[in-house]
Amino acid sequence: MVIIVIIDNQVVKAIAYKGRARIMHIDLGKKKFTPNEIAYINNKLQKACKKGFLTSRVENNDSLFASYKGVGKKGISPKWNIKIYDYNRKQRGHSIVCIDKLVLRRLIEEDYLSFIPPDKKVLRIDDAGWGFPLCGVMVGVSDEVKVLTATVPVEYFRDDTKCRFSTKLYLKKYSELGMELLYNFHASPGTHRIEICTGYLNQPLREDLRKTGYDVRVVEIKGLLQQELEKLFKVYVFESIGADIYYDPKDMKKADIPRNYYECLEYGKKHCPHLIKTGWSSINGKISSKKKS
Helix, strand or coil, X not given: CEEEEEEXXXXXXXXXXXXXXXXXXXXXXXXXXXXXXXXXXXXXXHHHHHCCCEEECCCCCCCXXXXXXXXXXXXXXXXXXXXXXXXXXXCCEECEXXXXXXXXXXXXXXXXXXXXXXXXXXXXXXXXXXXXXXXXXXXXXXXXXXXXXXXECHHHHCXXXXXXXXXXHHHHHXXXXXXXXXXXXXXXXXCEEEEECCCCCHXXXXXXXXXXXXXXXXXXXXXXXXXXXXXXXXXXHHHHHCCCCCCCHHHCCHHHHHHHHHHHHHHHHHHCHHHECCCCHHHHHHHHHHHHC
């Protein structure tokens, strides 16, 4: 028998046995996976571990079948990770949570050479303000010499506008602004490669860049962009609301973040309700309950 393994409509492996051919078609974009598919995927991930590209993770979660993260010196950022969950009888399958499925596909294909970054100039992309209850969200691009930014207006994160939060148009707008910033660096797929933050906002931009032809890698953003983007967002907030209340959660203890968050939200209710991200159900609920009382 020949087992033909197809990943996202491309044949990546043919395993020869006696008898008839059997096709295993693995669509990495689907939500549920069969035990045979998970066994095949996990075998490839274990092989990558032995070669030093991944390391397994021990987590306090009884529902996990396996968990892995990247090894930076081998070209896969430690920010990349994958969690494979146990078989769920109700849903009739295993589930996978993965930061970037292109990396997963390359690991399954054993395309280890693809993890060597191309010799091109690097542009880094990150966001600021996604977890802040007031104002819009900023996208920043840097070549480690300068930082350029653009802002998705707060209207995209409210519940009372044409581009309200529930439409998810903010994802499209963020991607458009990010692409425009690249043009200011005279970037092209032939001259530059991209390193981008793992954040939810960056995922559509990441895929749009890949469709354009860029080599895009998910990494932890450090250096000039991380430092300057937070400063620039702080200035934007101050200019928008007239108060220096923005906080960088990366500089705080986790226990202190909720208190600062709700203090800023309360300030917004009193002084600039039009700048509150009311599209968030958590915020909208608190504002609604306040009105009723």
